[in-house]
Amino acid sequence: MEPPAFHPCDEAVISTNDDASNCKRSAVKLGYWKDDFLSYFVRSPDRKAPEINRGYYARVKGIEMCIEKFFKKTGDKCQIINLGCGFDTLYWRLRESGHMISNFVEMDFPTVTAKKCYMIKRNKILLEKIHVEDGEVRLSSTDLHSTNYHIVGVDLRNIDEVAVKLQQSEVDFSIPTIFLAECVLVYIELPNSNNLLKWFAGNFQSAAFVNYEQVNMNDRFGEVMLNNLRQRGCSLAGVEACVSLETQISRFLNCNWHGARAWDMVQIYHSIPAAERARIERIEMLDEAELLMQLFQHYCISVAWIGDLFQDIEITVEKRLSSLNID
Numbered sequence: 005m006e007p008p009a010f011h012p013c014d015e016a017v018i019s020t021n022d023d024a025s026n027c028k029r030s031a032v033k034l035g036y037w038k039d040d041f042l043s044y045f046v047r048s049p050d051r052k053a054p055e056i057n058r059g060y061y062a063r064v065k066g067i068e069m070c071i072e073k074f075f076k077k078t079g080d081k082c083q084i085i086n087l088g089c090g091f092d093t094l095y096w097r098l099r100e101s102g103h104m105i106s107n108f109v110e111m112d113f114p115t116v117t118a119k120k121c122y123m124i125k126r127n128k129i130l131l132e133k134i135h136v137e138d139g140e141v142r143l144s145s146t147d148l149h150s151t152n153y154h155i156v157g158v159d160l161r162n163i164d165e166v167a168v169k170l171q172q173s174e175v176d177f178s179i180p181t182i183f184l185a186e187c188v189l190v191y192i193e194l195p196n197s198n199n200l201l202k203w204f205a206g207n208f209q210s211a212a213f214v215n216y217e218q219v220n221m222n223d224r225f226g227e228v229m230l231n232n233l234r235q236r237g238c239s240l241a242g243v244e245a246c247v248s249l250e251t252q253i254s255r256f257l258n259c260n261w262h263g264a265r266a267w268d269m270v271q272i273y274h275s276i277p278a279a280e281r282a283r284i285e286r287i288e289m290l291d292e293a294e295l296l297m298q299l300f301q302h303y304c305i306s307v308a309w310i311g312d313l314f315q316d317i318e319i320t321v322e323k324r325l326s327s328l329n330i331d
Contacts, residue, residue, distance in 0.1 A: 017191045017238060018113050021090035026050065031057040036284050037064060044127050045091035054288040055296040061284055063216055066272040066305045067184065070214045073317050074182050083107040083181040087160060088188030090116060095153055099133045107152050109173045114146040114157025121148045121155060149173065161196040163203050180313055183213040190217045193241045201259035210311035213256065218246045219268055219304040226302055249304060256308035264308035267319050269300040275319045
């Protein structure tokens with residue numbers, strides 16, 4: 005299989021990691037959620053608008069809720085494969101909370117993983133968390149391998165390269181595996197992302213895929229979002245799958261996943277316990293109430309599964325949706 009050529013948009017896609025990391029750090033500094041490790045990757049972020057902070061809170065909290073549901077079924081005997089990982093700190097947060105899962109693999113463009121490897125290498129606290137007694141840490145310019153943590157540089161459009169990197173990361177295809185992707189598939193041309201999803205479906209015996217990205221992109225607000233990204237040199241190559249919740253679900257079913265569900269971020273937000281919502285809503289007042297609602301309506305979380313273990317995963321949304329407390 006011929007590796008895909010480097011696309012002119014790739015640099016713009018790579019830069020989205022810096023944007024997302026800065027937005028998360030802005031929200032963490034204000035107390036939306038606790039992350040003691042993000043500051044090692046992002047030093048001094050600009051303060052973001054309240055609707056951006058709250059939107060990133062919902063994104064992080066929604067993915068965490070999915071992971072917690074998976075852990076109730078698997079315990080720590082599972083793998084997490086974080087696609088387009090950027091500067092995500094999930095591995096360190098899991099270790100801090102007492103989880104020692106079987107294997108954790110992070111994948112991104114080599115440009116991104118090289119930066120992350122460098123930051124890990126020069127930070128004692130980050131290194132200590134990935135070092136397991138009697139274990140060895142092997143490091144190259146773009147890849148790092150330890151006992152149960154691996155970060156590898158890879159182009160996700162190249163299936164052969166993905167397969168090699170997973171093998172190098174000692175992935176066990178027979179144990180429950182959770183794939184995470186935050187705004188990753190949308191930047192990959194649909195035939196390539198479909199090939200990736202089909203390969204995962206054909207090689208893992210028990211798996212779940214948590215996908216956070218855009219939805220409802222065929223309305224006026226969606227068009228504005230697309231145009232803003234294009235002006236930054238970043239086209240959403242896979243936007244065809246982001247037309248509706250139904251297209252988000254069907255992308256997985258068409259790629260041989262056994263089932264899928266999807267919720268927009270309004271629903272995800274209202275699945276967060278009311279007391280927790282009330283806490284974060286006191287952090288900042290929102291001037292742009294309508295903008296937050298529009299943002300929530302244009303992002304979603306999809307969950308797909310292979311095998312029977314994860315098929316009953318559900319997000320419970322309050323029957324009477326409370327207001328977003330933004331008046």
